[in-house]
Amino acid sequence: MSFVSVRNVFQTYGRRPIIERVDLDVTEGEFISIVGASGCGKSTFLRLLLAQERPTRGEIRIADAPPASEPGLDRGVVFQRYSVFPHLTVRENIVAGEGFRRGWGRFFGAARRAALTRADDTLARIGLDHVAGHYPATLSGGMQQRLAIGQALAARPRVLLLDEPFGALDPGTRQSMHAFLTDLRTETGMTVFMVTHDLEEAFKLGDRVLVFDKPRWDPHDPDVNGATITYDFDARNGGIPFQTLEEKTHVLHPV
Numbered sequence: 001m002s003f004v005s006v007r008n009v010f011q012t013y014g015r016r017p018i019i020e021r022v023d024l025d026v027t028e029g030e031f032i033s034i035v036g037a038s039g040c041g042k043s044t045f046l047r048l049l050l051a052q053e054r055p056t057r058g059e060i061r062i063a064d065a066p067p068a069s070e071p072g073l074d075r076g077v078v079f080q081r082y083s084v085f086p087h088l089t090v091r092e093n094i095v096a097g098e099g100f101r102r103g104w105g106r107f108f109g110a111a112r113r114a115a116l117t118r119a120d121d122t123l124a125r126i127g128l129d130h131v132a133g134h135y136p137a138t139l140s141g142g143m144q145q146r147l148a149i150g151q152a153l154a155a156r157p158r159v160l161l162l163d164e165p166f167g168a169l170d171p172g173t174r175q176s177m178h179a180f181l182t183d184l185r186t187e188t189g190m191t192v193f194m195v196t197h198d199l200e201e202a203f204k205l206g207d208r209v210l211v212f213d214k215p216r217w218d219p220h221d222p223d224v225n226g227a228t229i230t231y232d233f234d235a236r237n238g239g240i241p242f243q244t245l246e247e248k249t250h251v252l253h254p255v
């Protein structure tokens, strides 16, 4: 049985279909990259997995149950814009991430000390232990995004949802974030959904690359149809065999 199951999901805003007939089965621990044209509904699909919205039609199940309506219980989320709290220190941001799991409960006494120790472990894991007492504004973009990922992981979610998490970072920082995310994923065994506009990143990090697109296109009314998953590529092994195919007169040959 699949860990994440999406059955015939439609999402319509007003009379405008955004996504339609989406079917998907994901095994626990898979890394799913999602690509597609701007505005085709990739973030909408993540919001449905996050249960921020209910689908107009169809069903989504995670671990054989409807996704809980608050993040942090089984899903953590990271957006392109740094979603950390500017008025909290780096360490307090991690503790706040854990607070999701406890229904925003406050930590006092021994529970607070234990939470701080766990936060320090997380900070060591994401390489931010040396700036634990700093405020996010004093960190570089890559460090802030690592903090956002650390905060999402503090609640120990089984699913991590990433919406263009590295879109605002320079190429060098992006490369080191790829290595960071790959290590974290190996360490935690979590299931990841990542929306990206970077195809190379999608194939490098993903086990599968899903393409969202409109299967039907009406030139007189481009908004009349929604998008669905038109391709589901096996991207294990860095996209091989796709990268070992050579095009000769429009016919692909293995090399």
Ligand SMILES: Nc1ncnc2c1ncn2[C@@H]1O[C@H](COP(=O)(O)OP(=O)(O)OP(=O)(O)O)[C@@H](O)[C@H]1O
Binding pocket: 013, 018, 036, 037, 038, 039, 040, 041, 042, 043, 044, 045
């Ligand atoms: N709450 C909403 N109400 C009405 N329309 C919405 C709502 N949320 C999104 N849309 C519309 O749905 C379409 C899909 O948006 P979405 O953000 O999911 O696309 P996307 O593929 O993630 O785009 P991008 O790659 O540019 O981030 C857009 O045209 C957007 O304007």
